[in-house]
Amino acid sequence: MTTLTRNGTNINYQVDGHGPAILLTHGFGADHHMWAPQVEALRKSYTVITWDMRGHGQTDSPKEQKAYNEMETVMDMAALLDVSGAGSAIIGGMSLGGYMSLAFHHKFPERVESLLLIDTGPGFKNDKARNDWNEIATARGDDIEDRGMGTFQARTEAAAANHKDMHGVAMAARGMLVQNDGTVIYSLPKISVPTFIAVGANDKPYLVPSDYMASKIAHSVKITIPDAGHAANLDQPEFFNKHLLAFLKTVV
Numbered sequence: 001m002t003t004l005t006r007n008g009t010n011i012n013y014q015v016d017g018h019g020p021a022i023l024l025t026h027g028f029g030a031d032h033h034m035w036a037p038q039v040e041a042l043r044k045s046y047t048v049i050t051w052d053m054r055g056h057g058q059t060d061s062p063k064e065q066k067a068y069n070e071m072e073t074v075m076d077m078a079a080l081l082d083v084s085g086a087g088s089a090i091i092g093g094m095s096l097g098g099y100m101s102l103a104f105h106h107k108f109p110e111r112v113e114s115l116l117l118i119d120t121g122p123g124f125k126n127d128k129a130r131n132d133w134n135e136i137a138t139a140r141g142d143d144i145e146d147r148g149m150g151t152f153q154a155r156t157e158a159a160a161a162n163h164k165d166m167h168g169v170a171m172a173a174r175g176m177l178v179q180n181d182g183t184v185i186y187s188l189p190k191i192s193v194p195t196f197i198a199v200g201a202n203d204k205p206y207l208v209p210s211d212y213m214a215s216k217i218a219h220s221v222k223i224t225i226p227d228a229g230h231a232a233n234l235d236q237p238e239f240f241n242k243h244l245l246a247f248l249k250t251v252v
Helices: 032-042 070-084 096-107 127-152 166-175 183-190 204-216 237-251
Strands: 002-006 009-016 021-025 047-051 089-094 112-118 195-200 220-225
Touching: 002 070, 009 032, 009 070, 021 032, 021 070, 021 096, 032 047, 032 237, 047 070, 070 096, 089 096, 096 112, 096 183, 112 237, 127 166, 183 204, 195 204, 195 237, 204 220, 220 237
Parallel strands: 021 047, 021 089, 089 112, 112 195, 195 220
Antiparallel strands: 002 009, 009 047
Protein backbone atom coordinates (compact mmCIF):
# COMPACT_ATOMS: atom_id res chain seq x y z
CA MET A 1 0.00 0.00 0.00
CA THR A 2 1.00 3.62 -0.59
CA THR A 3 0.23 6.77 1.37
CA LEU A 4 -0.90 10.14 0.07
CA THR A 5 -0.87 13.09 2.47
CA ARG A 6 -3.48 15.81 1.94
CA ASN A 7 -3.87 18.65 4.44
CA GLY A 8 -2.17 16.58 7.12
CA THR A 9 -4.27 13.44 6.59
CA ASN A 10 -2.48 10.30 5.43
CA ILE A 11 -4.66 8.46 2.91
CA ASN A 12 -4.02 4.78 2.32
CA TYR A 13 -4.32 3.64 -1.31
CA GLN A 14 -3.23 0.96 -3.75
CA VAL A 15 -2.61 0.93 -7.50
CA ASP A 16 -2.79 -2.33 -9.47
CA GLY A 17 -2.43 -3.13 -13.15
CA HIS A 18 -1.90 -1.08 -16.29
CA GLY A 19 -4.26 0.65 -18.70
CA PRO A 20 -7.17 3.12 -18.40
CA ALA A 21 -7.63 4.29 -14.82
CA ILE A 22 -10.49 3.15 -12.59
CA LEU A 23 -10.96 4.67 -9.13
CA LEU A 24 -13.07 2.49 -6.81
CA THR A 25 -14.42 3.79 -3.49
CA HIS A 26 -15.67 1.37 -0.83
CA GLY A 27 -18.87 1.51 1.18
CA PHE A 28 -19.29 2.79 4.72
CA GLY A 29 -17.67 0.51 7.29
CA ALA A 30 -15.59 -1.32 4.69
CA ASP A 31 -12.14 -0.62 3.25
CA HIS A 32 -10.27 -1.18 -0.01
CA HIS A 33 -10.25 -4.97 0.52
CA MET A 34 -13.88 -5.17 -0.59
CA TRP A 35 -12.70 -4.69 -4.18
CA ALA A 36 -10.29 -7.65 -4.22
CA PRO A 37 -12.36 -9.77 -6.68
CA GLN A 38 -12.66 -6.79 -9.03
CA VAL A 39 -8.98 -5.85 -8.82
CA GLU A 40 -8.06 -9.39 -9.80
CA ALA A 41 -10.41 -9.30 -12.79
CA LEU A 42 -9.50 -5.78 -13.95
CA ARG A 43 -5.77 -5.45 -13.38
CA LYS A 44 -4.82 -7.14 -16.66
CA SER A 45 -6.40 -4.37 -18.73
CA TYR A 46 -6.87 -1.42 -16.37
CA THR A 47 -5.07 0.62 -13.73
CA VAL A 48 -7.21 0.06 -10.64
CA ILE A 49 -6.95 2.55 -7.79
CA THR A 50 -8.50 1.48 -4.49
CA TRP A 51 -8.29 3.32 -1.20
CA ASP A 52 -9.48 3.70 2.38
CA MET A 53 -11.72 6.70 3.06
CA ARG A 54 -11.12 8.94 6.05
CA GLY A 55 -11.66 7.07 9.30
CA HIS A 56 -11.61 3.71 7.50
CA GLY A 57 -9.00 1.00 7.11
CA GLN A 58 -5.47 2.33 7.46
CA THR A 59 -6.24 5.91 6.46
CA ASP A 60 -5.90 8.50 9.22
CA SER A 61 -8.81 9.52 11.43
CA PRO A 62 -8.65 13.30 11.87
CA LYS A 63 -9.69 14.43 15.35
CA GLU A 64 -12.05 17.18 14.25
CA GLN A 65 -15.55 16.25 13.05
CA LYS A 66 -15.43 18.93 10.34
CA ALA A 67 -12.73 16.93 8.54
CA TYR A 68 -15.34 14.30 7.62
CA ASN A 69 -17.71 15.46 4.91
CA GLU A 70 -18.67 15.08 1.27
CA MET A 71 -16.37 17.77 -0.09
CA GLU A 72 -13.28 16.52 1.76
CA THR A 73 -13.96 13.06 0.35
CA VAL A 74 -14.36 14.40 -3.18
CA MET A 75 -11.10 16.35 -2.87
CA ASP A 76 -9.35 13.21 -1.55
CA MET A 77 -10.52 11.40 -4.69
CA ALA A 78 -9.19 14.19 -6.91
CA ALA A 79 -5.85 14.02 -5.11
CA LEU A 80 -5.69 10.27 -5.70
CA LEU A 81 -6.15 10.79 -9.43
CA ASP A 82 -3.48 13.49 -9.38
CA VAL A 83 -0.89 11.38 -7.59
CA SER A 84 -1.66 8.43 -9.88
CA GLY A 85 -1.11 10.58 -12.96
CA ALA A 86 -4.70 10.26 -14.16
CA GLY A 87 -6.26 13.42 -15.52
CA SER A 88 -9.56 11.58 -15.77
CA ALA A 89 -10.80 8.10 -14.92
CA ILE A 90 -13.69 5.71 -14.65
CA ILE A 91 -15.13 6.61 -11.24
CA GLY A 92 -17.04 4.02 -9.24
CA GLY A 93 -18.13 3.01 -5.80
CA MET A 94 -20.43 0.94 -3.65
CA SER A 95 -23.11 2.44 -1.38
CA LEU A 96 -21.49 5.51 0.26
CA GLY A 97 -18.69 5.16 -2.29
CA GLY A 98 -21.23 5.31 -5.11
CA TYR A 99 -22.83 8.43 -3.66
CA MET A 100 -19.38 10.03 -3.38
CA SER A 101 -18.70 9.07 -7.00
CA LEU A 102 -21.83 11.01 -8.01
CA ALA A 103 -20.68 13.93 -5.87
CA PHE A 104 -17.27 13.76 -7.56
CA HIS A 105 -18.93 13.90 -10.97
CA HIS A 106 -20.91 16.96 -9.91
CA LYS A 107 -17.70 18.73 -8.82
CA PHE A 108 -15.35 17.46 -11.54
CA PRO A 109 -17.41 16.26 -14.54
CA GLU A 110 -14.44 16.76 -16.84
CA ARG A 111 -12.46 14.15 -14.87
CA VAL A 112 -15.11 11.41 -15.17
CA GLU A 113 -15.02 9.13 -18.22
CA SER A 114 -17.67 6.76 -16.93
CA LEU A 115 -19.52 5.98 -13.69
CA LEU A 116 -19.92 2.68 -11.80
CA LEU A 117 -22.70 2.78 -9.18
CA ILE A 118 -23.10 -0.35 -7.06
CA ASP A 119 -25.83 -0.81 -4.43
CA THR A 120 -26.12 2.92 -3.95
CA GLY A 121 -28.58 5.79 -3.95
CA PRO A 122 -28.43 9.44 -5.02
CA GLY A 123 -29.74 11.01 -1.82
CA PHE A 124 -33.06 12.74 -1.24
CA LYS A 125 -35.16 15.55 -2.70
CA ASN A 126 -37.45 15.55 0.32
CA ASP A 127 -36.09 17.42 3.35
CA LYS A 128 -37.86 15.19 5.86
CA ALA A 129 -36.50 12.01 4.27
CA ARG A 130 -33.02 13.52 4.29
CA ASN A 131 -33.34 14.57 7.94
CA ASP A 132 -34.54 11.08 8.88
CA TRP A 133 -31.52 9.60 7.09
CA ASN A 134 -29.19 11.99 8.90
CA GLU A 135 -30.65 11.04 12.26
CA ILE A 136 -30.02 7.37 11.47
CA ALA A 137 -26.45 8.16 10.38
CA THR A 138 -25.73 10.07 13.58
CA ALA A 139 -27.23 7.32 15.71
CA ARG A 140 -25.10 4.80 13.84
CA GLY A 141 -22.00 6.75 14.74
CA ASP A 142 -23.02 6.65 18.41
CA ASP A 143 -23.64 2.91 18.14
CA ILE A 144 -20.17 2.34 16.68
CA GLU A 145 -18.66 4.27 19.59
CA ASP A 146 -20.46 1.91 21.98
CA ARG A 147 -20.13 -1.44 20.21
CA GLY A 148 -17.28 -1.08 17.73
CA MET A 149 -17.23 -3.68 14.98
CA GLY A 150 -20.18 -5.47 16.57
CA THR A 151 -22.45 -3.24 14.51
CA PHE A 152 -20.98 -4.67 11.28
CA GLN A 153 -21.16 -8.40 11.99
CA ALA A 154 -23.85 -9.08 9.40
CA ARG A 155 -22.32 -7.00 6.63
CA THR A 156 -20.26 -8.93 4.09
CA GLU A 157 -18.31 -5.97 2.73
CA ALA A 158 -17.24 -4.90 6.23
CA ALA A 159 -16.30 -8.34 7.50
CA ALA A 160 -12.77 -8.22 6.09
CA ALA A 161 -12.15 -4.56 6.93
CA ASN A 162 -9.28 -3.76 9.25
CA HIS A 163 -9.84 -0.36 10.86
CA LYS A 164 -7.05 1.08 12.95
CA ASP A 165 -9.42 3.48 14.72
CA MET A 166 -13.11 2.74 15.21
CA HIS A 167 -13.58 6.27 16.52
CA GLY A 168 -12.75 7.39 12.99
CA VAL A 169 -15.50 5.17 11.55
CA ALA A 170 -17.94 6.72 14.03
CA MET A 171 -16.84 10.22 12.98
CA ALA A 172 -17.30 9.22 9.32
CA ALA A 173 -20.88 8.14 10.09
CA ARG A 174 -21.67 11.53 11.58
CA GLY A 175 -19.98 13.47 8.79
CA MET A 176 -19.70 11.52 5.54
CA LEU A 177 -23.00 9.66 5.69
CA VAL A 178 -24.86 12.87 6.52
CA GLN A 179 -26.27 14.76 3.51
CA ASN A 180 -26.79 18.53 3.53
CA ASP A 181 -29.00 19.00 0.47
CA GLY A 182 -30.30 17.45 -2.74
CA THR A 183 -27.44 18.57 -4.99
CA VAL A 184 -26.44 15.03 -5.97
CA ILE A 185 -29.91 13.73 -6.81
CA TYR A 186 -30.71 16.87 -8.82
CA SER A 187 -27.48 16.41 -10.80
CA LEU A 188 -28.52 13.04 -12.28
CA PRO A 189 -30.10 14.38 -15.51
CA LYS A 190 -26.87 16.30 -16.20
CA ILE A 191 -24.80 13.11 -16.32
CA SER A 192 -23.85 12.35 -19.92
CA VAL A 193 -21.12 9.75 -19.43
CA PRO A 194 -21.86 6.01 -19.75
CA THR A 195 -23.01 4.70 -16.37
CA PHE A 196 -23.10 1.15 -15.01
CA ILE A 197 -25.69 0.60 -12.26
CA ALA A 198 -25.71 -2.69 -10.35
CA VAL A 199 -27.86 -3.74 -7.41
CA GLY A 200 -28.30 -7.00 -5.52
CA ALA A 201 -31.75 -8.55 -5.93
CA ASN A 202 -31.98 -8.90 -2.13
CA ASP A 203 -30.82 -5.34 -1.44
CA LYS A 204 -34.37 -4.07 -1.06
CA PRO A 205 -33.63 -0.53 0.19
CA TYR A 206 -31.62 0.17 -2.98
CA LEU A 207 -33.84 -1.39 -5.66
CA VAL A 208 -36.00 1.71 -6.15
CA PRO A 209 -33.05 4.15 -5.96
CA SER A 210 -31.26 2.09 -8.63
CA ASP A 211 -34.31 2.24 -10.89
CA TYR A 212 -34.57 5.97 -10.28
CA MET A 213 -30.93 6.59 -11.23
CA ALA A 214 -31.35 4.49 -14.37
CA SER A 215 -34.40 6.56 -15.35
CA LYS A 216 -32.59 9.88 -14.87
CA ILE A 217 -29.13 9.09 -16.31
CA ALA A 218 -29.40 9.03 -20.08
CA HIS A 219 -26.59 6.64 -20.99
CA SER A 220 -27.00 4.09 -18.21
CA VAL A 221 -27.12 0.31 -18.05
CA LYS A 222 -28.67 -1.34 -15.00
CA ILE A 223 -28.33 -4.95 -13.89
CA THR A 224 -29.93 -6.75 -10.97
CA ILE A 225 -27.70 -9.44 -9.50
CA PRO A 226 -29.51 -12.58 -8.30
CA ASP A 227 -28.87 -13.97 -4.82
CA ALA A 228 -26.95 -10.86 -3.83
CA GLY A 229 -27.43 -8.36 -1.04
CA HIS A 230 -25.90 -4.98 -0.28
CA ALA A 231 -22.42 -6.04 -1.40
CA ALA A 232 -23.38 -7.52 -4.77
CA ASN A 233 -19.80 -7.42 -6.05
CA LEU A 234 -18.75 -9.72 -3.19
CA ASP A 235 -21.87 -11.89 -3.00
CA GLN A 236 -21.72 -12.83 -6.70
CA PRO A 237 -18.26 -11.76 -7.93
CA GLU A 238 -18.19 -13.87 -11.10
CA PHE A 239 -21.60 -12.64 -12.28
CA PHE A 240 -20.76 -9.07 -11.32
CA ASN A 241 -17.33 -9.10 -13.00
CA LYS A 242 -18.72 -10.61 -16.20
CA HIS A 243 -21.22 -7.77 -16.62
CA LEU A 244 -18.78 -5.10 -15.48
CA LEU A 245 -16.14 -6.19 -17.98
CA ALA A 246 -18.73 -6.30 -20.77
CA PHE A 247 -19.78 -2.75 -19.91
CA LEU A 248 -16.21 -1.46 -19.76
CA LYS A 249 -15.47 -2.86 -23.21
CA THR A 250 -18.19 -0.61 -24.61
CA VAL A 251 -16.79 2.58 -23.06
CA VAL A 252 -12.98 2.21 -23.21
